[in-house]
Amino acid sequence: MPLKEIASFNVKHLSILDENGQWDEDLDPKLSDDDLIKLYRAMVKGREADQRMLKMQRQGRLGTFPPTTGHEAVICGATFATRDDDWLVGSYREMPGRLMRGEPLERTLHYYNGREEGSALSAAHHLMPIQVILGSQLPHAVGMAYAMRYKGEQGRAVVCFFGDGASSQGDFHEALNFASVWQAPVVFVCQNNQWAISVPLACQTRSQTIAQKAIAYQIPCIQVDGNDALATYKATKDALDRARSGGGPTLIEMVTYRLIMHTTADDPSKYRSADEEKTWWDKDPIPRLFHHLKKIGVWDDQKQALLEEDVKNEVNQAVKNFESEVDFKPDAPFDHVFETPSAALEEQRALFLSNLRDSNNA
Amino acid sequence: MPKLNMVQAINLALRQEMAKDKNVLVLGEDVGKDGGVFRVTDGLLDQFGSARVIDTPLAESAIMGAAFGMSILGLRPVAEIQFSGFAFLILPQLEGNASRIRARSQGTMSAPMVVRMPYGGGVRALEHHSESREATFAHLPGVKVVIPSGPRNARALLVAAIRDPDPVVFMEPKHIYRAFKQEVPEAEEVGIIGQAEVVKPGEDITIISWGAMLRPTLKAVEALEAKRAARVEVIDLLTMSPIDARTITESVKKTGRCVIVQEAPKTLSMSSEIIALINDKALLYLEAPVKRVTHFDVITPYFGRENLFLPNPDQIEAALIETLDF
Numbered sequence: 019m020p021l022k023e024i025a026s027f028n029v030k031h032l033s034i035l036d037e038n039g040q041w042d043e044d045l046d047p048k049l050s051d052d053d054l055i056k057l058y059r060a061m062v063k064g065r066e067a068d069q070r071m072l073k074m075q076r077q078g079r080l081g082t083f084p085p086t087t088g089h090e091a092v093i094c095g096a097t098f099a100t101r102d103d104d105w106l107v108g109s110y111r112e113m114p115g116r117l118m119r120g121e122p123l124e125r126t127l128h129y130y131n132g133r134e135e136g137s138a139l140s141a142a143h144h145l146m147p148i149q150v151i152l153g154s155q156l157p158h159a160v161g162m163a164y165a166m167r168y169k170g171e172q173g174r175a176v177v178c179f180f181g182d183g184a185s186s187q188g189d190f191h192e193a194l195n196f197a198s199v200w201q202a203p204v205v206f207v208c209q210n211n212q213w214a215i216s217v218p219l220a221c222q223t224r225s226q227t228i229a230q231k232a233i234a235y236q237i238p239c240i241q242v243d244g245n246d247a248l249a250t251y252k253a254t255k256d257a258l259d260r261a262r263s264g265g266g267p268t269l270i271e272m273v274t275y276r277l278i279m280h281t282t283a284d285d286p287s288k289y290r291s292a293d294e295e296k297t298w299w300d301k302d303p304i305p306r307l308f309h310h311l312k313k314i315g316v317w318d319d320q321k322q323a324l325l326e327e328d329v330k331n332e333v334n335q336a337v338k339n340f341e342s343e344v345d346f347k348p349d350a351p352f353d354h355v356f357e358t359p360s361a362a363l364e365e366q367r368a369l370f371l372s373n374l375r376d377s378n379n380a
Numbered sequence: 381m382p383k384l385n386m387v388q389a390i391n392l393a394l395r396q397e398m399a400k401d402k403n404v405l406v407l408g409e410d411v412g413k414d415g416g417v418f419r420v421t422d423g424l425l426d427q428f429g430s431a432r433v434i435d436t437p438l439a440e441s442a443i444m445g446a447a448f449g450m451s452i453l454g455l456r457p458v459a460e461i462q463f464s465g466f467a468f469l470i471l472p473q474l475e476g477n478a479s480r481i482r483a484r485s486q487g488t489m490s491a492p493m494v495v496r497m498p499y500g501g502g503v504r505a506l507e508h509h510s511e512s513r514e515a516t517f518a519h520l521p522g523v524k525v526v527i528p529s530g531p532r533n534a535r536a537l538l539v540a541a542i543r544d545p546d547p548v549v550f551m552e553p554k555h556i557y558r559a560f561k562q563e564v565p566e567a568e569e570v571g572i573i574g575q576a577e578v579v580k581p582g583e584d585i586t587i588i589s590w591g592a593m594l595r596p597t598l599k600a601v602e603a604l605e606a607k608r609a610a611r612v613e614v615i616d617l618l619t620m621s622p623i624d625a626r627t628i629t630e631s632v633k634k635t636g637r638c639v640i641v642q643e644a645p646k647t648l649s650m651s652s653e654i655i656a657l658i659n660d661k662a663l664l665y666l667e668a669p670v671k672r673v674t675h676f677d678v679i680t681p682y683f684g685r686e687n688l689f690l691p692n693p694d695q696i697e698a699a700l701i702e703t704l705d706f
Contacts, residue, residue: 105453138486146452147484151476157442158477161449161457168405168431168455189472192442199437354483355522357490357545360574360622 027233029226032253033243035310037301047252051316057098057247058307058317061090063329064114065304067123070333071130075282079341083130086113088245088277091303092209093179094118095250096272099258100177105166107146107159108179111209115179119143123336124343133346134354153180153187156206160193163202163261175203175261177254183214185228191235194269198235201266205257206232208269210244211276216289232269244274245303248310277302348374381563386556389531389564390420390496393538394458396568398428401456404542407434408443408460408496417462418498418557440469444495448478448547451493456542464499464551465508471516478547479522494541494548499527500592500643501690502555504683511680512591512644515653517549518621524548524573525620529594531562533618536571544573553592560595576624578631582613585704586631588654589641590617593691597641600696610704620650628654629661636667637706639699641691646674668706671699 034045049057068087074080086093089111097115100106106115113126121143129136129148137147149155159178166174184190185208197204208228212219225231232239238260242253250272257268275298279286286295311317352359352367359367384392398404405428406421412435415422425433436443440461447457461467478491501510518525524546528534534552541548579594580601589597594616601612613631617624632638638658640651651672658670673691681689 107449134484134486137484138488141485141488147481147489149477151472154445154472154476157445157473158449158452160442161446161451162453163449164446165450165453165455168450169453188439189441189445192437192439193445195437195439196442196446350486351483354487356482356524356622362622362625 027230029230029233029239029241031241031243032249033246034248034252035246035306036243037245037306039306039309039313041310045252047248047255049251053098054311054316057094057251058311059325059329060094060098060114060118061247061304061307062325063117063332064090064094066329066333067113067117067336070337071127072278072282074337080127081130081132082281082283084111084281085278086111088275088298088302089209089211090114091247091250091307092207092244092272092274095247096177096179096207096254099251099254103144103174104258105144105146105159105162105176106179107155107162107176108148109152109155109181109184110148110150111181112179116143116145119145121145122339123333124340127336127340128343131340134350135346153184153189156180156184156189156193157196159204159206160197160200160202163197163204164200167203173262175205175258177205177207177258179207179209181214182208182210182212182219182222182228183217185231186222191231194232194235194237194267197267198237201264203261204267205254205261206267206269207254208271210271210273212273213276213280213290215280215284218290227271229269229271237267237269239269239271241271241273244272245301245306247303247307274303275301381565383561384531384564385558385561386528386531386534386552387418387420387558389535389562390538390552391422391424392564393535393542394421394424395427397539397542398424398432403454404456404458405432405434405450406458406460407436407447409436409438409462411435411460416460418554420496420552421460440466441473444470444473445477447493447495448473448491451491452481452489456492458494458496458542461495461497463509464497464513465511467495467497467513470495474517474523474547474549475520479520482522482546490545491547492545494538494550496550496552498554498557499551500553500555501680501686502592507682510683510686512642512675514551514620515644515649518650518653522546523621525551526573527551527553527591527618527620529553529591529616529618530556530560532564532569533571533577535564536569537573537618539569540571540573543570548573551591555592556595571618574619574622574624576618576627577616578613578627579616580612580614582611582635584610584612584635585637585639585700586613586615586635587639587641587696587700588615588617588628590620590650591643593641593643596691596693597696599693600700603693604697604700608704612700617650623653623657625657625661628657632658632662633665636665637703638666638670639673639696639703640670641673641696643675643690645677646672647677649674668703671703673699
């Protein structure tokens with residue numbers, strides 16, 4: 019019997035606005051001028067907040083955190099495609115998207131200042147709190163998507179972010195498989211920044227793309243230029259439309275680059291070259307969109323100056339609020355083990371508080 | 381009152397809770413058409429449909445993670461892990477997320493979910509099908525761990541677990557799934573998580589056990605009391621975490637002597653914790669060291685040797701006598 023080809027697959031790459039300013043008008047998502055400005059503004063604000071946090075961390079005013087510089091088109095483009103009642107299930111590199119959802123920057127600052135209070139408003143914005151175990155959030159997104167459909171919330175969906183490193187985890191594969199079997203309304207967005215701390219993508223996987231891993235699970239997939247906000251928006255919007263109308267999950271690989279360190283605790287010069295970083299700074303998603311908006315006549319230098327002033331003020335205000343908020347209940351951890359603390363916990367709380375009084379009196 | 385075995389009693393709890401609350405659903409491997417490998421979920425698929433009785437792909441971490449996601453949005457999933465030996469695959473999700481979401485969100489989110497799993501030896505099964513690892517789960521802050529000892533309390537405690545606002549690991553002693561029947565009322569009965577039960581009052585010595593070990597314990601007590609005038613107080617622990625320190629303490633203060641029987645290995649186990657607790661709360665009442673009858677700190681042997689390693693009534697009776705005569 020001759021061998022027969024019984025299945026064949028392909029992976030598409032979407033790019034709408036490239037680093038040279040080439041623009042594919044046919045593929046353009048045709049956002050209104052207002053929307054384009056909102057999306058651009060979110061990216062600029064994300065960058066400003068990130069750079070400010072970096073300074074604060076270096077000054078000892080903030081703990082270790084994972085910067086988002088370079089990821090703005092991925093996070094903001096994808097988030098801009100969601101509705102406010104869609105859940106965003108992220109890992110820890112989605113700060114600009116959290117701001118877009120209305121979670122105050124102060125909350126992120128509290129979080130990276132070592133206080134769980136940073137996540138206390140997340141649910142109100144349909145954001146899962148920051149989740150640190152790589153890939154662990156993907157099954158959550160699938161369960162949440164299942165719950166939405168089960169409860170008859172037609173048209174709602176979940177967008178789940180994770181990185182290239184997380185695509186090696188079992189939970190990534192288990193979640194994609196579950197999502198496919200359940201045809202759950204979930205969009206998986208891989209922020210492929212090509213470096214898992216010091217491990218380059220080539221050591222992470224031999225697959226030509228991360229997108230293609232979806233094919234094994236019969237899930238539609240696409241690879242997108244992750245520094246092209248028009249493309250990240252469009253791919254997410256298309257995937258969400260499919261999810262909302264009962265078409266099941268999608269995996270979108272967004273190829274971007276972490277322009278600075280993994281967290282403030284590492285030094286990228288130890289594992290990658292300045293030349294490589296330089297080539298990616300040339301693809302920086304923010305100037306790319308800036309020039310485009312200017313070219314199509316919705317933006318100019320004066321508006322840019324005003325915007326920069328504006329986001330600086332907003333970030334300043336958030337930092338001021340963060341540093342003036344002192345309400346901090348030391349024994350809060352006892353409140354949040356169970357809905358009602360057990361007798362043993364109350365006993366331990368009493369000891370904790372008495373230790374605290376003793377050390378305050380000492 | 382109908383007489384049910386533990387499998388039927390757990391099935392009754394699931395059926396009634398699902399009928400009562402649309403947010404309750406079950407998921408796991410073979411829970412649908414097959415009704416679970418022990419038939420605990422038998423008939424639920426026909427009654428409630430495949431959206432609520434979900435035969436999942438074979439992946440414990442995703443079963444746990446997806447159930448967690450469901451619970452975040454207000455469902456009350458009851459996930460089945462086919463055997464507790466495979467439950468180590470749920471630990472990253474249980475420890476990493478379900479146990480923490482309340483703390484992580486400062487009380488604004490919670491994971492009201494149950495993970496059921498058959499555990500323990502005595503059914504002549506293959507490797508990974510006979511372990512008692514309750515202490516592993518009880519060690520995790522934010523997780524409640526319940527082990528019933530018979531059909532009636534299994535039913536009542538599972539109802540309580542499903543309604544509990546926090547994640548509950550519900551470990552079912554499979555050795556006694558069908559070993560005996562008890563009268564289980566059709567009418568609702570809700571157990572209290574965190575409460576041990578004094579199964580039999582006594583004044584001279586306390587014996588504490590749980591799960592499948594309660595029966596050999598009662599047998600030993602019966603044998604002992606037939607021979608001696610001593611009156612033994614028997615405590616069925618029922619909840620591993622949060623542990624009922626009060627019932628244990630009150631009993632030990634009264635009797636001054638205590639024996640603990642467990643199917644689990646000895647080191648860093650529930651019995652270790654109970655001894656520490658007695659040390660904290662009732663040390664000066666003790667007339668004798670607290671004695672333990674446990675499994676050994678060995679990899680659970682296959683069933684060819686299994687019974688040599690499980691506590692039996694003779695060993696338990698000997699421990700009682702030794703502690704009484706100290």
